[in-house]
Amino acid sequence: MSTHASDPLAALGTLPGVADAVDSVRKAVDRVYGHRVMRRRSNEIAHEAALRGARGSAALAGADWALEEVRRRTDFSADPEARTVGAALRLSAEAGELLSIWRQSPLRVLARLHLVAAGEHEDSTGRPRQAGETVTEPLIEAPLPSPDEVAARLDGLAELVVAGSEAPALVVAAVVHGELLALRPFTSHNGLVARTAERIVLEGSGLDPKGICPAEVGHAEQGRAAYAAAFEGYLTGTPEGVGAWITHCGRAVELGVRESTAVCEALQRGAA
Secondary structure (H helix, E strand, O other): OOOOOOOOOHHHHHOOOHHHHHHHHHHHHHHHHOOOOHHHHHHHHHHHHHHHHHHHHHHHOOOOOOHHHHHHOOOOOOOHHHHHHHHHHHHHHHHHHHHHHHOOOHHHHHHHHHHHHHOOOOOOOOOOOOOOOOOEOOOOOOOOOOHHHHHHHHHHHHHHHHHOOOOOHHHHHHHHHHHHHHHOOOOEOHHHHHHHHHHHHHHHOOOOOOOOOOHHHHHHHHOHHHHHHHHHHHHHOOHHHHHHHHHHHHHHHHHHHHHHHHHHHHHHHOOO
16 A cells, blocks of 8 residues: 555645545546446547547637637648647547556657647657747746756656556646646647646546546636636645645536536437
């Protein structure tokens, strides 16, 4: 049995509000997985969740398109917003392919995610930023850690992932998400990568194995201001701040569940 000393994430499960958030998320996920439509049409629901999750993540990155516009478009190279939406869609499609690699080599997965998001447009694609390189990241304005600090903290995060944790999946996912936002290890697309990593943790942990509970939908629905404020709490490192970030991420998952439940209901009625 791991102790909190060797499993630092486990202690986070006792932070204010976290246990209730974990329980609420678990019940919500169980309910949507128990929906009768899931037994026959889970692939359709997973596809729709991926699309809606990508739309939500892109919205937080400054490209807030209507779902039908995301669904309709085929060219995502025309302008910065289109490229952001295209990057989010590619990441959403890639996430499921990386589940088996994540627990063995999370840094390799993060490099792959940035490569998928940035494409061939940047010299720094797929590697952590270096001294003197700037970062483009809408919404997150916190001071940037130095490249040396980024490297050290990425290594520490990778060690935690590889070692595994008894902490609930929500806790691990929220910490991975928050840490990547704090570090902004790449010159671009850090928010998109961080939210995709959160998705990978939730799916790979077994909490949401079919990928039908898109937290990105919930993050977008709660709004950019609430997302930024919750993240500022994470940055404080206080029990209250970190607990509030984890519960914010929990609410995002629940809102993602609500979205997929609505999709299930629409399929059941034959309306979608």
